[in-house]
Amino acid sequence: xxxxxxxxxxxxxxxxxxxxxxxxxxxxxxxxxxxxxxxxxxxxxxxxxxxxxxxxxxxxxxxxxxxxxxxxxxxxxxxxxxxxxxxxxxxxxxxxxxxxxxxxxxxxxxxxxxxxxxxxxxxxxxxxxxxxxxxxxxxxxxxxxxxxxxxxxxxxxxxxxxxxxxxxxxxxxxxxxxxxxxxxxxxxxxxxxxxxxxxxxxxxxxxxxxxxxxxxxxxxxxxxxxxxxxxxxxxxxxxxxxxxxxxxxxxxxxxxxxxxxxxxxxxxxxxxxxxxxxxxxxxxxxxxxxxxxxxxxxxxxxxxxxxxxxxxxxxxxxxxxxxxxxxxxxxxxxxxxxxxxxx
Amino acid sequence: xxxxxxxxxxxxxxxxxxxxxxxxxxxxxxxxxxxxxxxxxxxxxxxxxxxxxxxxxxxxxxxxxxxxxxxxxxxxxxxxxxxxxxxxxxxxxxxxxxxxxxxxxxxxxxxxxxxxxxxxxxxxxxxxxxxxxxxxxxxxxxxxxxxxxxxxxxxxxxxxxxxxxxxxxxxxxxxxxxxxxxxxxxxxxxxxxxxxxxxxxxxxxxxxxxxxxxxxxxxxxxxxxxxxxxxxxxxxxxxxxxxxxxxxxxxxxxxxxxxxxxxxxxxxxxxxxxxxxxxxxxxxxxxxxxxxxxxxxxxxxxxxxxxxxxxxxxxxxxxxxxxxxxx
Numbered sequence: 001x002x003x004x005x006x007x008x009x010x011x012x013x014x015x016x017x018x019x020x021x022x023x024x025x026x027x028x029x030x031x032x033x034x035x036x037x038x039x040x041x042x043x044x045x046x047x048x049x050x051x052x053x054x055x056x057x058x059x060x061x062x063x064x065x066x067x068x069x070x071x072x073x074x075x076x077x078x079x080x081x082x083x084x085x086x087x088x089x090x091x092x093x094x095x096x097x098x099x100x101x102x103x104x105x106x107x108x109x110x111x112x113x114x115x116x117x118x119x120x121x122x123x124x125x126x127x128x129x130x131x132x133x134x135x136x137x138x139x140x141x142x143x144x145x146x147x148x149x150x151x152x153x154x155x156x157x158x159x160x161x162x163x164x165x166x167x168x169x170x171x172x173x174x175x176x177x178x179x180x181x182x183x184x185x186x187x188x189x190x191x192x193x194x195x196x197x198x199x200x201x202x203x204x205x206x207x208x209x210x211x212x213x214x215x216x217x218x219x220x221x222x223x224x225x226x227x228x229x230x231x232x233x234x235x236x237x238x239x240x241x242x243x244x245x246x247x248x249x250x251x252x253x254x255x256x257x258x259x260x261x262x263x264x265x266x267x268x269x270x271x272x273x274x275x276x277x278x279x280x281x282x283x284x285x286x287x288x289x290x291x292x293x294x295x296x297x298x299x300x301x302x303x304x305x306x307x308x309x310x311x312x313x314x315x316x317x318x319x320x321x322x323x324x325x326x327x328x329x330x331x332x333x334x335x336x337x338x339x340x341x342x343x
Numbered sequence: 344x345x346x347x348x349x350x351x352x353x354x355x356x357x358x359x360x361x362x363x364x365x366x367x368x369x370x371x372x373x374x375x376x377x378x379x380x381x382x383x384x385x386x387x388x389x390x391x392x393x394x395x396x397x398x399x400x401x402x403x404x405x406x407x408x409x410x411x412x413x414x415x416x417x418x419x420x421x422x423x424x425x426x427x428x429x430x431x432x433x434x435x436x437x438x439x440x441x442x443x444x445x446x447x448x449x450x451x452x453x454x455x456x457x458x459x460x461x462x463x464x465x466x467x468x469x470x471x472x473x474x475x476x477x478x479x480x481x482x483x484x485x486x487x488x489x490x491x492x493x494x495x496x497x498x499x500x501x502x503x504x505x506x507x508x509x510x511x512x513x514x515x516x517x518x519x520x521x522x523x524x525x526x527x528x529x530x531x532x533x534x535x536x537x538x539x540x541x542x543x544x545x546x547x548x549x550x551x552x553x554x555x556x557x558x559x560x561x562x563x564x565x566x567x568x569x570x571x572x573x574x575x576x577x578x579x580x581x582x583x584x585x586x587x588x589x590x591x592x593x594x595x596x597x598x599x600x601x602x603x604x605x606x607x608x609x610x611x612x613x614x615x616x617x618x619x620x621x622x623x624x625x626x627x628x629x630x631x632x633x634x635x636x637x638x639x640x641x642x643x644x645x646x647x648x649x650x651x652x653x654x655x656x657x658x659x660x661x662x663x664x665x666x667x668x669x670x
Binding site for chain 1: 357358361362364365366369370373378381503506507509510511512513514515518519521522526605611612615626627630631633635638639641642645646649650653
């Protein structure tokens with residue numbers, strides 16, 4: 001029952017995302033920016049790559065109720081059900097498993113049953129399947145962390161920029177305080193106290209990383225505050241929350257979008273580092289960081305099992321993070337008039 | 344100058360108090376038994392209480408009142424040791440004394456933490472300092488080069504490469520270098536323990552740094568004074584070295600001086616992986632043995648070094664740029 005509710009929540013979130021994206025793509029005032037983005041091939045590729053990972057992550061999140069009581073079976077697992085499980089390691093596109101010397105005489109047993117584009121791991125599980133499952137962990141982490149950091153950063157940034165005076169001082173003090181604790185140390189301390197797991201990781205990273213957003217929004221609010229439309233809104237007697245959230249927020253929206261894109265890429269990198277240190281996701285969670293740990297052992301074998309490493313690093317982390325970075329830079333070029341071009 | 348520095352230090356006091364507040368809230372406000380259970384899910388109650396006691400979390404939180412039984416461990420009654428202590432014998436004030444006196448107490452093995460830090464910092468520094476110097480030199484040179492070739496195919500391609508380098512996490516560089524140099528090329532192990540961490544650290548930092556310095560240089564190139572210089576007939580290399588570089592000194596100093604204090608804390612991943620007995624390794628050990636005191640000290644130390652870095656940056660501005668005036 002609860003799984004169905006969570007599924008529905010995910011589908012609704014996806015629908016909301018698609019609606020938001022459509023309104024962005026259809027918005028007439030953004031036509032120039034959109035043309036500029038679409039005219040660059042690598043931005044288009046990056047956009048499709050991010051969409052593909054989002055899609056895979058989403059269907060990896062939707063759990064399918066199963067009669068055979070296999071826990072945690074997702075739509076992704078169901079759609080990749082046809083991939084055969086092997087006896088043990090097999091290289092990409094190999095016809096025989098590697099690593100079993102004793103059974104060399106028995107060719108029939110060593111034969112690989114299906115085609116694995118990234119080979120199989122020690123248990124004979126398809127590596128590509130694991131990489132795709134990692135996408136949904138990356139999705140939860142980025143969105144969960146953004147859900148903590150973005151509202152905090154935007155709210156405090158707007159409040160500080162708008163109010164000035166004592167409240168501004170207080171919020172600025174909070175920002176400097178949080179910024180002066182190195183994020184990795186804070187996250188480690190936080191996870192040591194509260195335990196591992198996706199929820200706590202999101203909360204820990206979110207609580208340290210809102211400062212950048214807040215500073216950005218504060219600066220922009222300070223600038224917008226003196227513009228005519230705000231003066232006009234004040235003169236018509238609108239309430240302050242209404243001015244802030246209906247008039248000011250839409251005008252700093254582009255900053256939030258740029259920040260969010262680059263934010264997600266840094267969260268995915270942070271996950272792999274945290275998991276590599278040993279305080280990241282719990283064991284058994286399909287994540288790219290966990291695959292990197294696994295590949296540390298596999299690379300040292302003889303002959304080296306390189307495909308687990310290649311799969312997690314170059315089919316999981318790199319394409320998604322690179323696309324997010326390219327997209328974020330392109331959005332900044334297109335939407336932020338002040339930014340020095342990073343072309 | 345001296346009054347400026349003193350005033351500058353006084354300004355950091357509220358932040359210091361904030362840092363102490365955050366770490367105190369983090370480590371001391373949650374029920375210690377619950378924290379113990381995070382690390383030992385199946386342990387019996389007695390073991391949990393022993394853990395709490397070892398981490399000094401059984402003391403009163405704020406004040407040690409004679410009549411108050413507000414301690415966590417005791418089953419309704421007060422510890423005899425607490426009755427004889429002063430009113431300030433609490434987690435809050437003991438921790439406060441630690442950070443003021445820089446006497447950070449002892450770790451799990453009863454080793455004084457301050458001594459371990461003094462012992463381990465040189466090891467971290469010996470890896471991080473060369474790595475840092477190489478990264479900064481390389482990236483300034485490379486980004487000047489890119490600024491010279493700005494808006495050509497070379498520049499566009501190089502920027503894409505730097506973004507790709509920024510999109511790879513440290514563990515990937517680490518595993519790749521370790522496998523490539525250690526196993527594939529079969530270089531001697533001794534070589535690995537000195538050069539590989541430096542190489543990994545340079546690789547991991549290079550992408551971001553080159554991109555940052557390139558933006559800094561391009562920002563200067565777009566200024567009016569550069570156009571004037573060009574109109575006067577100054578050569579392109581003269582513009583880069585005589586005009587752009589000196590005027591970009593402030594952002595470069597910010598980034599360099601700010602990261603100087605952190606060279607002694609080293610890198611958690613690298614030091615553990617290559618067995619360097621530095622501060623990162625100390626942190627790693629603390630994570631695995633759930634040594635809260637060490638982790639707490641590291642958080643304080645991190646914040647302290649950050650503030651030192653900010654102070655040094657401000658001072659370096661004054662030294663580097665005559666236009667900056669003391670207020």
